[in-house]
Amino acid sequence: MPSFTFARGNATTLLSLPLYAFGRLASVFVRRRDALWVFACGSGIGEGALALYRHARAADPALRLVWLARDRDELVRAGELGLTAVLRSGWRGFRMTLRARVIVVTHGLGDANRFGTHGAFIVQLWHGIPLKRIQLDSPATFRGALPARMLRALYRKNTARLGLVPAASEVSAVRLRSAFGLPAERVVVTGDPRDDVVLEPSGPTRALLADGIGDYGSARIILFAPTWRDGDADPVVPTAAEWEAIAAFLEANDSVLVLRPHPHGVGDYRTGAAVSSRIRMLSADVQNDINPVLSAVDVLVTDYSSIAFDFALLGRPTAFLAPDAENYAATRGLYEPYREFSGGNEVATWAGLLALLVDPVALDRLAGHAVHLAATHHEYRDGRNTERVYAELLTRLGGQA
Template identity: 55%
Template sequence: MPQIAPVTFAAGNAKKLLALPGYGLGALASIVVPRRRDLWVFGSGPGVGEGALALYRLVRRENPALTLLWLARDERDLAAAADLGIPAVLKSSRRGLFATLRARVIVVTHGFGDANRYGLRGGFVVQLWHGIPLKRINLDSPATLRTRLLPGSVVVRRMLRLMYRTAARSIDIMPAASEVSAARLRTAFDLPAHRVVVTGDPRDDLLVAGDETDRNVAARALLFAQLGIDDTGRRVVLYAPTWRDGEVDPGIPSAAEWRAIVALLEASDSTLVLRPHPHGVGDYAAGLALSDHVVLLDSARCTDVTPVLPAVDALITDYSSIAYDFSLLGRPIIFLAPDVDAYTASRGLYVDYDSFSGGTQKSTWGELLAVLAAADTDKAVRAVLVEHAASLAASHHAFHDGENTARVYRQITTRLKEHE
């Protein structure tokens, strides 16, 4: 099987620099191509999902007179959209470019490449982002400005910074989960305060809306359907590490650690669901071969992990913003951070890691398994983990009512009138 080059900031920035002529041509096209008042386009980096899907569904319900179109990455996304009854075109095609140039509203969750990046100028851009930042992002992180083109050049780095700052000015509204998140997004994107508005994150509505039992049942059905296996009724533990800019996940267990993990899973009648980051690097095959208590939920099976979170009984993560989302469920979160010093030095964090983890982080699987086992038998240990999750939810989510998407839609419609 051919090796796929890891996704890195350096490679992505090199492509941005090489694409500068395309941006110029797109800007010229935007002058002569009129935008349609009734056309909205949606895109999301990982595929059909995230907050863009939540907003699409609400807009379709609230304003059926609008024409809504999904901008797909590839044929797989086109098929996924068709299964959901969503009209879609390839974003990189001529139709995708023309749709972006014509759209009144352009909704993205990761970057401008979620749409056709050459057709953004003049549109009303809604940047939903994809979680509450813990690790520094965009202009707040030196890692963001790495490039393969003349990597030591100060001029190139300044050009990249200018490109990021100029691009961010295209964002008309950026919803945030809380004022904590809003403050980070404002500096990361160099946006004025009024463009980053606290509405709650649309993708988190399904974690709190409706009846808890119904949410859990639906999420388990979805999880095991995506895994392609029958629901065994076991407890579900999710391991979801973050992206490390092309580096291998240092949390991958050793052979001895895999055996200890499987022993605990079998003793506690649990399933460990491995969820590597879509751009993550690492091989988990040894654990998968060892036991059917270890299963893989990669991005090929599951584009958006948020809808299955209510099926998860305990989360294991490192620096991923999934901890903030999962905290809304009030369940144990255990932090595995074997490289906390190196990662913090390389990427930078918005807060001290101890604050994020509640000081409970472990550096080895042996230490982590002891905590996971104790959480089943020791009420005090479980209480510490649950209380920290509750504190993350209270401090990082302004709303817990399942109405985030509706607030975003109201903000868009209000600002569209001001925009005109």
């Protein structure tokens, strides 16, 4: 059973309409504090929200910054990281959200306490450069019991409240403006704060990756990170025979395959780890934000995930395993033809993938395409995206950048 689908999320939102009304009424009587900013991330502590929290804390100690934790485990981890935090779903989380001048999210208003967001300046640090259609651009967004027209109106009402949406490039900005239904001036090309960490030195990230998967010495690291299919099963879970072939390949080529299923994905990859010690699981429970370990990865394997754009900053090979490319593009929708995204390098089977990964010429071609993706989709590659977002935010608030 998938942990989240659009239909389930839409149903929850509709059932919560009375609480939205209460929060809007409360916002009339509660004054927002200019120096109070709250931060949250739908996937846990990390992404651009954490980067901006840390930068703002260093830039202006007078700000009161609060992380809104999803649960008590995240609350504990926030404390270990030195973040001031409260539970987003509790009374304190509601009050903090209701009083905050700035609310920073990465997925949606539900990252924060959604009932206290009315009237705040909302920064949407979207969790990746869009390839698949999102929000208002995707028919999948409006799955549920109510007519799509009604759901679309609710989404548009919420997205209209966004004050700032940073983008990695003008290509990404065009997609985000369309997806959120926003005017050009609210979607600004600053670079994506979540990508600054990708460009940090690889030494510390190799140690961080080892914390998640165990010691791997000097072996080549191949990261497999498929995308989410809105409750549909992942079509590339290896068969027993494929696991054996993968294990033999890894042994012969001194490599480790790190499996990173999407947190909401449907498919069991745990069998692989039982086949070979060179097959390791790195679940979202262990490393919720994957970007901090990307510079430790030698080769990425994905399908439609925006992780390909993040990893492209490193100029290393990205292979595309996508047996359902035609169906996925038809049902979910893509902002560009899939073959432009993959460079025409996609394969449909694990056998085809392993053949690519053992071919030096093919690997060079895959690395060259990654360089092309980075040049096309990243305006800045200097590790200062968070700094630019912070300066833009201060300008929007009327402060001095």
